[in-house]
Amino acid sequence: MTRHEALCLLAPDEPDPVLVHAPDAGSPFVITVDHAGRRIPRSLGTLGLSEAQIARHIGWDIGILAVSEAMQAEFACPLFAQIYSRLVIDCNRRPGTRTSIPEISESDVIAGNIGLSDGDRLKREATFLEPYQVAIGDCLDERARLGHNTYLLAMHSFTPHYKNEVRPMAAAVLWGPDDRLGRLVLEEMRRLCPSMEIAANQPYAVDMQNDYTVPVQAEARGLPYVEIEVRQDLISDPPGIAAWAKTLAIAIRNAVATFEEQSA
Ligand SMILES: [Zn+2]
Numbered sequence: 001m002t003r004h005e006a007l008c009l010l011a012p013d014e015p016d017p018v019l020v021h022a023p024d025a026g027s028p029f030v031i032t033v034d035h036a037g038r039r040i041p042r043s044l045g046t047l048g049l050s051e052a053q054i055a056r057h058i059g060w061d062i063g064i065l066a067v068s069e070a071m072q073a074e075f076a077c078p079l080f081a082q083i084y085s086r087l088v089i090d091c092n093r094r095p096g097t098r099t100s101i102p103e104i105s106e107s108d109v110i111a112g113n114i115g116l117s118d119g120d121r122l123k124r125e126a127t128f129l130e131p132y133q134v135a136i137g138d139c140l141d142e143r144a145r146l147g148h149n150t151y152l153l154a155m156h157s158f159t160p161h162y163k164n165e166v167r168p169m170a171a172a173v174l175w176g177p178d179d180r181l182g183r184l185v186l187e188e189m190r191r192l193c194p195s196m197e198i199a200a201n202q203p204y205a206v207d208m209q210n211d212y213t214v215p216v217q218a219e220a221r222g223l224p225y226v227e228i229e230v231r232q233d234l235i236s237d238p239p240g241i242a243a244w245a246k247t248l249a250i251a252i253r254n255a256v257a258t259f260e261e262q263s264a
Contacts, residue, residue: 003126004126004131007122007123007126007127008123008126008127009041009043009044009123009124009127009128010041010043010127011041011042011043014039014041014042015039015083016131017082017083017084017127017128017131017132018080018081018082018083018131018132018135019036019037019065019079019080019081019082019083020078020079020080020081020135021069021072021078021079022072022076022077022078022079023078023080023135023139024078025076025077025078026148027075027076027077027078028077028148028149028150028151028256029071029075029077029078029150029151029153029252030077030078030079030080030136030139030140030143030150030151030152030153031068031071031072031075031077031078031079031080031153031155032079032080032081032136032152032153032154032155032213032217033061033064033065033068033079033080033081033082033155033156034061034082034086034090034091034092034132034154034156034212034213035060035061035064035082035086035090035091035092035156035157036060036061036064036065036068036081036082036083037060037065037081037082037083037084037085038054038055038059038060038084038085039083039084039085039088040054040084040085040087040088041084041088041127044088044112045112046112047085047087047088047110047111047112047113048109048110048111048112049087049108049110049111049112053108054085054087056159057106057157057158057159057232058087058105058106058108059085059086059087060085060086061086061155061156061157061158061232062157062159062232062235062236063157063230063232063234063235063236063240063241064155064156064157064230064235065081065083066235066238066241066245067155067157067230067235067241067244067245067248068081068155068245070241070242070245070246071153071155071245071248071249071252074245074246074249075249078139080132080135080136080139082128082132084128087102087105087110087113088101088124088128089101089124089125089128089129090102091128091129091132091133091212091213092154092211092212092213093210093211093212094209094210094211094212094216095121095125095129096121097209097210098210099210100121101113101116101121101124106162106163107163129212133212133213133216133217136213136217137216137217140152140217140221140223144221150223151181151223151224151225151226151252151256152213152214152217152218152223152224152225152226153225153226153228153252154213154214154218154225154226154227154228155227155228156204156227156228156229156230157229157230157231157232157235158172158203158204158229158230158231158232159231159232160231160232160233162203165203167203167231168197169196169197169198169199169202169203169231170193170196170197170198170230170231170234171189171193171196171198171199171228171229171230171231171234171244172198172199172200172201172202172203172204172228172229173185173186173189173198173199173200173201173226173227173228173229174200174201174204174205174206174214174226174227174228174229175201175206175225175226175227176206176208176214176215176219177208177219178218178219178222178224178225180224180259181224181225181226181255181256181259182200182225182226182227184254184255184256184258184259185226185228185251185252185255186198186200187255188250188251188252188254188255189247189248189251192247192250192251193247203229204229206227213227214227224259226252226255228248230244230248
């Protein structure tokens, strides 16, 4: 038995945690969707949650996989998505950080995450986080070896209401220390959506200590990237999904054209 088999929380008939499209495509874009799904492996029961709780934004990034897949089709680029709930383990957190396997999300207690042993945590890391982040890392390393240019697009969505807070922004563009592409995408989004609020690093910001995808996969490799957040009520039906995918694709293409002119 391999280490992975010994630690795996999934039965043979349960889907692989990593959904991959076109991993070898030569497009300059690579899309990641850390919170794409809301599955819970049978071995963890329901984590103590009702179906209504897991379907809420605390379980996953509602709508963003469909937007990302439409962008993937437009760009014909690699896409990596993790389809189990972020309440099983958050695949955008370094292992061992406080919010990696949350005991509380918004105001909901996640009973199945309380009192975990180191062994329980290791199984969740080995089953979900590792294969997902290793798949992304292997793709980025192979692209570097082949001399492909890469722009990482980290896709997320956010709830319009969080606790007592109403979030007016339609979307947000996020960046960490490397703001090169993020600022250009922000400018393009504001130009394309003049009647909407497009926020910068609000309501979330890149957390260089605790986040995984941007700090480890993009910043540490020196790859230009942008993290995008779209408000969930705007991408709750097919027309909204199609419209946002199209606008984001145009903004990103324009931003990259400017980026390449500036770096030439
Ligand atoms: Zn997310």
